[in-house]
Amino acid sequence: MKRILSILMCVALALTLTGSALSESSDATPKYVFMFIGDGQGSPQINATQYYLGTLANPGAAIPKPAQLSFTGFPYVGIMTTYDATSFCPDSASTATSMASGNKTLSGVINYNIDKTESFKLITEYAKEQGKKVGVLSSVSIDHATPAAYYAKAVSRSMYYDIAVQGLSGQTLDFVGGGGYLQPTGAAGDQPALTDIAIENGFTIASTNDEIRALNADSGRVLAVVPDPDGSKAMQYEIDRQRIESAGGDSLSLSEMTQKAIDTLYGDDGFFLMVEGGKVDWSCHANDAKTSILETIAFSDAVNAALEFASAHPDETLIIVTGDHETGGLTIGFATTAYDTHFDYLAAQDISYADFDKVIAQLRDSGASFEQALAEIEARFGLTQTPDTGLSLTEEELAKLEAAYELSMTPSAERVIGKSEALAYGGYEPLSMACCHILNNKAGIAYTSYAHTGLQIPIYAYGVGAASFSGSYDNTDIFFKTMDAMGVEADAI
Ligand SMILES: [Zn+2]
Structure with a gap:
């Protein structure tokens, strides 16, 4: 009986390996790469969301049943440290720099070294050189630290206008979207309008729900800004968006925006798309657990858009889902x-x-x-x-x-x-x-804090090249693992 069992296990293992060899061998490289970052979204935020949904789906259950989010069942899971050159409790600028360029830096700095004298080359620039299209989408303002780190270099994350200009006048971005810009005409309001810079550089501007919904692979370079941002130029909180929709309003979700980014970028060139759920962080700074849970649900729904795409392109797609740091010291109990x-x-x-x-x-x-x-x-x-x-x-x-x-x-x-x-x-x-x-x-x-904490952050990976994301490592390794998966060598420095 033992022997039969061990034969069966070997067969199962061989089948598993064969299955993974088809789509996850180290030789294959993904044509389409998704990088999802839940800002401030650590294990507690994900677990709380699982338990909230599981509790609602199983009222009165004798044993608590956590629900699966779109990504919590991914086959490869890792965990990473997030400390930066300043602190064990890092900020979004330094952590996104780690993931986008493979380098540690100071809190508040985007893609510059600790001395603020040299800038780093970004994974999106390598992806572009590889021929891929590049998209950056965030539920907060487009010039916020996390999205900025995927298209700009700045010695201070608060150089919003300069960051935005880099994205719109540079050659990296084919799609950029989110809630808007914090300084559309500069800090003093006396610089050329970002919309004019976008048009000069060949961007189509989509700024109504209809214009955004009409985007497709023929739209060219796209700047998509939702028409109903909040006072911080971020998309509505999901909890408020749902209330707006229940009252008969129409407000775009992060999932819908992700789908439009995919529709715009899709083509023979392949693409690299970074999507940030930025308000998990904001709601956890404010110790608002319910709002944070709905932000994680909105983020999970956005990952679902990528999963649906992957099901149509199973041997060409890599999906990486992670956070940049934990916010608020959320715990269960x-x-x-x-x-x-x-x-x-x-x-x-x-x-x-x-x-x-x-x-x-x-x-x-x-x-x-x-x-x-x-x-x-x-x-x-x-x-x-x-x-x-x-x-x-x-x-x-x-x-x-x-x-x-x-x-x-x-x-x-x-x-x-x-x-x-x-x-x-x-x-x-x-x-x-x-x-x-x-x-x-x-x-x-x-919650224990109104700030970021130093907790390790989980990574979930699916698709071509996903296996290398298993294990315990540092957030800078996200850059190197993604580069390896894409078959790209970093330039010698
Ligand atoms: Zn952050």
């Missing part, structure tokens, strides 16, 4: 819930902290009472004074909300922020933070 979690409680929240800030501003302007504020909190977060429900507010939680309400009703210039307020609210609108923290904790999850 909280002191007051001990070994219990209640992810279903998060379903009650239907608004991001950022849009709830706007509700709070209206409450402040109208001189709303605490009772009126509590009514809004119940409508948007489910936290209630009705006794004996999972979301019933305790006396202590009510006191926390009232303290935050008092501060939020004070005009920001007149607020006195001491150490305890800084720790309680992290510089965000106090009442939004109090709502997020109370709901998070009732669900059995919590």
